Amino acid sequence: MKTTHPTGSTAATSTKEGNHAVMHSQMASRASGDVGRGAPRLAAAFAALAALAAPALAFAQDAAAPVANKGDVAWLLVCAALVIFMTLPGLALFYGGLVRSKNVLSVLIQTLIVFSLVAILWALYGYSLAFTPGNAFIGGFDRVFAKGLDATAMGATFTKGVYIPELVFFVFQGAFACITCALIIGAFAERVKFAGVLLFTVLWFTFAYTPMAHMVWFFPGPDAFTSNDAVPGVLAQSGFLFARGALDFAGGTVVHINAAIAGLVGSYVIGKRVGYGREAIKPHNLTLTMVGASILWVGWFGFNAGSALEANAVAAQAFVNTFLATAAAVLGWTTVEWLSKGKPSMLGAASGAVAGLVAITPAAGFVGLCGAIIIGALAGAVCLWGVNGLKRLLGADDALDVFGVHGVGGILGALLTGVFASPSLGGAGIWDYVTETALPDYSIASQVWIQLQGVLVTVVLSGTVALIAFLIVKYTVGLRVSEESEREGLDITSHGESAYEN
Amino acid sequence: MKLITAIIRPFKLDEVREALTEVGVSGITVTEVKGFGRQKGHTELYRGAEYVVDFLPKLKVECAVAESLLEAALEALANAARTGKVGDGKIFVQSLERTVRIRTGELDDDAL
Numbered sequence: 001m002k003t004t005h006p007t008g009s010t011a012a013t014s015t016k017e018g019n020h021a022v023m024h025s026q027m028a029s030r031a032s033g034d035v036g037r038g039a040p041r042l043a044a045a046f047a048a049l050a051a052l053a054a055p056a057l058a059f060a061q062d063a064a065a066p067v068a069n070k071g072d073v074a075w076l077l078v079c080a081a082l083v084i085f086m087t088l089p090g091l092a093l094f095y096g097g098l099v100r101s102k103n104v105l106s107v108l109i110q111t112l113i114v115f116s117l118v119a120i121l122w123a124l125y126g127y128s129l130a131f132t133p134g135n136a137f138i139g140g141f142d143r144v145f146a147k148g149l150d151a152t153a154m155g156a157t158f159t160k161g162v163y164i165p166e167l168v169f170f171v172f173q174g175a176f177a178c179i180t181c182a183l184i185i186g187a188f189a190e191r192v193k194f195a196g197v198l199l200f201t202v203l204w205f206t207f208a209y210t211p212m213a214h215m216v217w218f219f220p221g222p223d224a225f226t227s228n229d230a231v232p233g234v235l236a237q238s239g240f241l242f243a244r245g246a247l248d249f250a251g252g253t254v255v256h257i258n259a260a261i262a263g264l265v266g267s268y269v270i271g272k273r274v275g276y277g278r279e280a281i282k283p284h285n286l287t288l289t290m291v292g293a294s295i296l297w298v299g300w301f302g303f304n305a306g307s308a309l310e311a312n313a314v315a316a317q318a319f320v321n322t323f324l325a326t327a328a329a330v331l332g333w334t335t336v337e338w339l340s341k342g343k344p345s346m347l348g349a350a351s352g353a354v355a356g357l358v359a360i361t362p363a364a365g366f367v368g369l370c371g372a373i374i375i376g377a378l379a380g381a382v383c384l385w386g387v388n389g390l391k392r393l394l395g396a397d398d399a400l401d402v403f404g405v406h407g408v409g410g411i412l413g414a415l416l417t418g419v420f421a422s423p424s425l426g427g428a429g430i431w432d433y434v435t436e437t438a439l440p441d442y443s444i445a446s447q448v449w450i451q452l453q454g455v456l457v458t459v460v461l462s463g464t465v466a467l468i469a470f471l472i473v474k475y476t477v478g479l480r481v482s483e484e485s486e487r488e489g490l491d492i493t494s495h496g497e498s499a500y501e502n
Numbered sequence: 503m504k505l506i507t508a509i510i511r512p513f514k515l516d517e518v519r520e521a522l523t524e525v526g527v528s529g530i531t532v533t534e535v536k537g538f539g540r541q542k543g544h545t546e547l548y549r550g551a552e553y554v555v556d557f558l559p560k561l562k563v564e565c566a567v568a569e570s571l572l573e574a575a576l577e578a579l580a581n582a583a584r585t586g587k588v589g590d591g592k593i594f595v596q597s598l599e600r601t602v603r604i605r606t607g608e609l610d611d612d613a614l
Contacts, residue, residue: 280553282546347548388550401549 066154066163075311076168082302083175087115087182090299094292094354095186098400101284102489103190104499110185110194114201115178121205122174123149129210131173131218136240138211139218156221157309160436164309172306177213180255181205186400187263188270188479190281191486194494195477203469204262208462212254215239215457216246225433245430246454247421247447249318250307252362252414253458260407261459262466264398269470270479272397274486286347293350297326300357304364317428318364322357325376329356332380340384348384355383355405359413366417368426375416379409414455418448503598503610504572508563509537509591510583515561521582522565525574528614530565541589560591566598568611 092111096104118126128143143149153166181201185192219238225231235243241253248254273281283289304322308315333352338344359379360372367375386408387401398404421427422442429438430447473479480486485493492498510518515532522530536557543556567575576593584590603613 280555282548282551282553341547343547345547351549391550404549 066161068154068164068168069162069310071311072157072162072164072309073168075315076164076172076306076309079302079306080168080172080175082299083172083179083306084115084299086296086299086303087175087179088112090292090295091179091182092292093288094296094350095189095400097285097288097290097292098186098283099190100281100489101500102491102498104284104288104491105495105497106194106490107185107189109495110189110192110197111182114182114185114197117198117201118178118181118205119174121202122170122177126177126205126210127170127174129206130177130213131169133218133220133237134214136236136238136243137215139214156223158222158314159310159312160222160225160433162310169309173213176251176255176303177205177209180209180251180259183255183259183402183406184263184266187267187398187402189399190490191273191480192270192490193478193481194490196473196479199477200266200469200473200479203472204462204466207469208258208262208465209254212258212458212461215241216248216251216254216454218242222433228434231434241454241457244453245447245450247366247417247451248362248414248454249365249417250304250361252358252410252417253454256358256361256406256410257414257455257458258462260403260405260410261462263402264394264396264407265463265466266470267396267398267403269467269474273399274483276397283347286350290346290350293353297353297357300326300361304361308365314365320369321360321364321367321372324369325360325363325372325379326353326356328373328376329353329359329380329383332356332377333384334380336381336384351383351387351401351405352380355379355386355409358406358409359383359416361410362414363417363420366428367420368428371416371420371426375413375420378416379412382412383409411455414451415448418451419444421447503601503614504567504569505596505598506563506565506567506572506575506579506593507596508579508583508593509535509539509560510563511585511589511591512559512561514583514585515563517582518563518579521578522575525578526571527565527567527575530563533562533564535560535562539589539592558589566601566614568614 088111092108095107095111099107123146125141125144127146127149128141129139132139132142134140149166149170151165151167154163155166155169156162157164181204184200184204185197188197216239219242220234224234224237241248246253275281300322301319305315305319308318330349330352333355334344334349337348356376356379359375363372363375383405386404390408391398391401391404394403396403419425421429422444423429423438424442424444427442429442431437432439470479481490481494489498508518512534519530536559538556538558541558543554543558546553546555563579565575572595576595579593601610601613602608
């Protein structure tokens, strides 16, 4: 927060997962607490009264320059690298193995290029639109072209008086933006035009990803919550969903539902693959897929535990939940598949792992161990339905089941976060940043309703932006290759190379 | 001279080679092939998508033998390739008109 930011407030403050704040009351040792959602809730109540109470808020008092904790910095830099590792090569291999051998290179290069493109856009304007003060829906231009983003800039965490270098926050969040855009590739794989992927990525990243990240994660930082009177003013400066109190620890809405809806819309607009439903279109190398899924799991420890923004007990909670929910999801998917289809498949188990990772993402720092296991097990079973019954209902050729796994798992996880964050079920409850304690009361029903609002906002925003973006692509550079090119394979026809000898 | 063409189960190749060598067949050619016969294919399930695999992988073994060796070779081959279950494959025999050993120019039986 503070420091270099022109407005004085913080750019970085951002804190993703804003809410993540919630923490368990028993974790007393962590006095400092994360940002709390409690506050937001309270705030909602007060909001009517005191709308713009205190614009200038908190920053006045920091006379001394904030100093980052070296442990936090080291941990978060490692986490950023882990999240990058999720995309390259994790997601690339996971997707690469699932397509036919004639298209594997096309999926790998799309992942690599989308990642690289978004990384640059993130520095040019994406970070600024997501994580600087603006309105409730989108940030401002304070950090455009990385202005002021140097080694002296500091950002907020979820604890009052604890800061990290803004560069750390920038790269950690940038890795999230990259993987979100790369996830969408799976939906229109095996027939998309390369230039179309690039143009779509620019449009969707700009008009769907940055506003979602801002709405869910941006707030002025815990220092701003100086008193109950200050809360409405702080929330007025925060993102729309953050202020409403939606819980999203590491990106269930921003990353998974967001990407999945874009993918689903894309699979409708682009149409089914040639031969879909008539010819055998099957994965060419499930070994790559297993390697990719495993890398995703490892990388996800950075994704979820790093979202605590500090090397503390909340990070440990998210880490352990990511460990357990994923294992439960593997077992859940495999059990249901074994019972219903007759055989437990490797692809099923690997898909279950990803489903569990997706579902625990919004809940990671908020729920207890048993809650994580239940969320994971349910995600495994429900996402199996997502790629079977639901997929048939939807009738779209979502080639690599982006919606069936990330959409269904993301929505399930978002809603169950509202359930299992309840202290009565072992969760952390709602954190009040003002008092730095968990609020005494927690209503599962009202929190699930807030969670559902977060889901609906994501679905509407991402769906609308994706539809417009895909149509623009379709009628400009083109969205789909010719049927002849598709039959021959994108590796040869789009990229002039082939992965294997035969 | 006869040309024996056998379609066999892939895992039976070593036994077939040994059996043919024992009766005096001096060379075989093996090709990986796919096809169908009475053996049913199988289904594969990838998440929600189910595919019936009609063509099963087999090996095609070819060897040219002198008339005098034919019966022994057929018996050895059939015994070695047999499991008793549907899908063991088939053996075809055709007459062979000419044979040339490329290195020496020897012809017919001398070339086998």
